Amino acid sequence: MTRDSVEVGGRPRTYTVVGPEDAKPSRDLVLVFHGSRQTGAKHRKFTGKAFDALADGGAAVVVYLDGHKGNWNDARRASRFPARRENIDDVGFTRAVIEKLVASHRIDPGRVFAIGYSNGGQMAMRLAHEAPELIAGAAVLAATMPAPENFLVADAPSVPMPVLLVHGTKDPIVGYAGGEPSWWVRKLFKIGGRSLSAPETAAYFAARNGITDEPVSRTLPKRAGSAGGTSAERTDYRQQGRPPVTLLTVHGGGHTIPGPRKAPAVVGRTNQDVNTAELIAEFFEIPSVT
Template identity: 65%
Template sequence: MPTTTATVTRESVDVAGRTRTFTTVETPGAARPLLLVFHGSRQTGDVHRDFTGGAYDALAESGQAVVAYLDGHRGNWNDARSESYFPARKENIDDVGFARAVVELLSEHHRIDREKVFALGYSNGGQMVIRLAHEAPGLLAGAAVLAATMPVPDNFLAEDPSPTPLPVLLIHGTKDPIVSYEGGGFPWWQRKFFKVGGLSLSAPQTAVYFAERNGITATPTTSRLPQVEAGDPTEVERTSYRQEGRPPVVLYTVHGGGHTIPGPARVPGVLGKTSHHVNTAELVGEFFGLGG
């Protein structure tokens, strides 16, 4: 597991008769923002913490946020896709209720700012954050979605009767072998192995979806970020949807990047290339305005 100078605590909370678990990383101090982290398929919160090299722990160590790594049910989240069929979906696990319960518990027993609760999710966890953004208005102050895209309407489980504008950060690799940057469906082996199905939008279409949901009509701006590590086979492009009075939406396209999280950690090559041009934890801190 990653080493950290912050306090690491294993915690639990009862949700709909089930005991749910999570790991909290924090340092003493005044009330601060909370970052909820949702892992990918077949992971746990602690496995994902190791998968990222403890990158998000830095936000806790610097006093920018309390970081909570939540554990899915049997390795998955009851996410936004109606055609998923892993146990969390088949058993209709209340993961929206779990997120709410974690926030409630931490607000009672830890020093967090209830007005600054942010959610970050990777892959299946990204789909869970998409669901939270639609089904838990008022809970989140912002959402970060990594290596996941918006399901098409016929594959979208969540309800959104009164859309609540929300800052949204998106990060996706163009060579992602698991969740295609171009959208579409899954090949048969992925449907069988990950127990998912249905169609999704592309990463750029997902950015447009959230920009329109936020009422942004201004033309987006796009820029290439400078290379910071010689020999890195990836390039990073930032597309920003911003308009005065509207929460922003920003898409980081990792050209040549795989089903990975940009930053210091190196992951199995089967997932594709990891970009080191940007650090996801730093992007999250900057985008959400987390203060030290």
């Protein structure tokens, strides 16, 4: 693990790299975007370093990027935290990190994936719309699409790519059913505006990918020793010749990331039947999780 920085718009921007420089060439790159009020290091701790496993075996490099004053300049029109007010160039930051790692770690620029949690999930969706040439797919955790009137790049051209969505039905911060955030969420996180529901978000990306076949859902099995109170349902939108879209609905789950590390109880229950890192590796065909 190494800390590094790159200058973007006259500002030094920092990030943490998991994976050695001197491994095999043409590796995948996984960019991890943290949630509000976090840093890359805090998010790494929050997940119990679960995403580090994507770098196991040397087939991928994982990078935890640091937002500006705890946030990403996402594409929600009603955001009003410093990254938005100062119009921080987070797309440029992402581009600069990729370019640097292509040179230093021999990354395959066609195999870059964005993982984003909450505000970071909003950033991943911004990249998918505004700079789709940078990423080959996005995993959006505990975030849903802004409604068209609340989305700054709603008129971006559609570029199909695989999208994985993970959301809890009891998320107290980003509602599974969409709509306006609660008053305390608006005040605490300095966000606002209407968002789509998690199922509407999945249907949106499926339509964007040109998928017209009906989705298929199934309940996932319980994992031995997992905590109770939640269950996982997987809904797949798939069609021959089209990039897939998958929605993992965590029934009873909170503003959390399924996996071995439980989040603080204040944000709700964490499902342990699914390991999100393993799900991401399977979905994007990253051959690194053992």
